[in-house]
Amino acid sequence: MVAHLRESYGLPVFDFPGPEDDGRTPLPEADTVAWRVSCDTYDSEESWPEAFARFTAAVDPGRVRALVVGAWPDAYDSGPEPVITALLDARSGLTALRALFLGDMESEECEISWINQDDVTPLLDGFPELEEFGVRGGTGLAFPAVTHGRLRSLTVQTGGMPAAAVRGVAESDLPALEHLDLWLGTDNYGGDCTVDDVAPILDGSRLPSLRHLALRNSDIQDGIAAALASAPVVARLEVLDLSMGVLTDEGATALLGGQPLTHLKRLDLHHNYLGEPLRRRLRETLESAGVALDLDPGHADEDEWDGRVWRYVAVGE
Structure with missing residues (x-):
């Protein structure tokens, strides 16, 4: 069984709260954790880009050093194209980003061989300062x-x-x-x-x-x-x-x-x-x-x- 990442870039992974939290959970300083942004795989209330927009509104993106992309809706049917687009659109603000992981899902969310992927190299081209990069899932991976x-x-x-x-x-x-x-x-x-x-x-x-x-x-x-x-x-x-x-x-x-x-x-x-x-x-x-x-x-x-x-x-x- 594959588990969620517990750290990235030497930082502990912190789950950015879902929309139901409504700001109740205290957030750590932006550069002290690796931020995991995810949605429900099944019947999600929001898309991953919407979750990411909430994240960048709540946290100073210029101080984020490590980002972990968790589940996106219907990952067993849909690839991460909207995720990749959202990240690339935000790259001018993610000036401190040094670590990025795409597809951090456990089996209850999506089995590893059911996770749909895509060509992930645009993220490497788009973030030339990255020092760590990871991806989970082989279906459609290029x-x-x-x-x-x-x-x-x-x-x-x-x-x-x-x-x-x-x-x-x-x-x-x-x-x-x-x-x-x-x-x-x-x-x-x-x-x-x-x-x-x-x-x-x-x-x-x-x-x-x-x-x-x-x-x-x-x-x-x-x-x-x-x-x-x-x-x-x-x-x-x-x-x-x-x-x-x-x-x-x-x-x-x-x-x-x-x-x-x-x-x-x-x-x-x-x-x-x-x-x-x-x-x-x-x-x-x-x-x-x-x-x-x-x-x-x-x-x-x-x-x-x-x-x-x-x-x-x-x-x-």
């Missing part, structure tokens, strides 16, 4: 290659990330990017990428500032692990995250048998399908070198049906 000189963190959370969007991220010019987190998902929910689609990230010729790489929640996790075994980008990483996916002994053996990983500060493999002998080998090799290692299997359960073993990513539907 991310053509973009150039952005200030972005330090990019997160895309999906139950299935379209291959074209993966390629767009991989081919983007993001010289300041330090943290990249892609939930690649499963082909059952539109995650049709291959290892070749992430090759520009792995070959080390792009993203010169990258230190934290997460390619996770994937049903091709073994192939990604095998590719990382010899990927040039690994040498400059501090954190490698292959969690939440279908990682088996095959992929972990390939990763461990490749280039040294002992320079990492952290290797996250939680939610995995590893046997105990390989877990022990990972601990002996990496923990002894000071690498923080997460091998928690979580709820990675297997099903056997019709002579086949079925394994699942942590977040699908």
